[in-house]
Amino acid sequence: xxxxxxLEELLRGLLGRPIGRAGGELKHWVSRASRSRIPExxxxxxxxxxxxxxxxxxxxxxxxxxxxxxxxxxxxxxVRVAYGFHHVTNLISLIMLRCGGLDIRLPEPxx
Numbered sequence: 422x423x424x425x426x427x428l429e430e431l432l433r434g435l436l437g438r439p440i441g442r443a444g445g446e447l448k449h450w451v452s453r454a455s456r457s458r459i460p461e462x463x464x465x466x467x468x469x470x471x472x473x474x475x476x477x478x479x480x481x482x483x484x485x486x487x488x489x490x491x492x493x494x495x496x497x498x499x500v501r502v503a504y505g506f507h508h509v510t511n512l513i514s515l516i517m518l519r520c521g522g523l524d525i526r527l528p529e530p531x532x
Contacts, residue, residue: 425459435480443480447473495519 431450435443447469454466469476479489499519503512 424457425462428454428457428459428462438480440477440480444477447476447480492520 428450431446432454435446435450438446451466451470451473454462455470457463457466479486496516499516500512503515506512506515
């Protein structure tokens with residue numbers, strides 16, 4: 422199992438690397454993983470080989486997958502909330518409002 426753990430750590434180490442360096446290292450990782458004969462490693466290596474440009478686009482900025490999934494989920498929830506809007510510009514405005522980081526406070530009653 423040491424080989425699988427080592428390959429996992431090598432792949433994890435690619436995150437946040439510059440694209441030029443990560444491209445060569447990813448190619449090396451895929452070839453090494455494909456020869457490992459560990460089914461749990463060989464299958465993802467084939468998928469990474471097929472989707473190499475997409476993988477490199479996510480490695481460059483260094484965003485973890487959890488952050489991207491959370492962002493995507495927030496957008497899906499916003500689309501569900503916007504169901505029934507008559508114009509797509511209203512949906513776009515709602516997404517921009519939610520993702521823009523504005524701190525909008527409602528007026529408080531004066532006592």
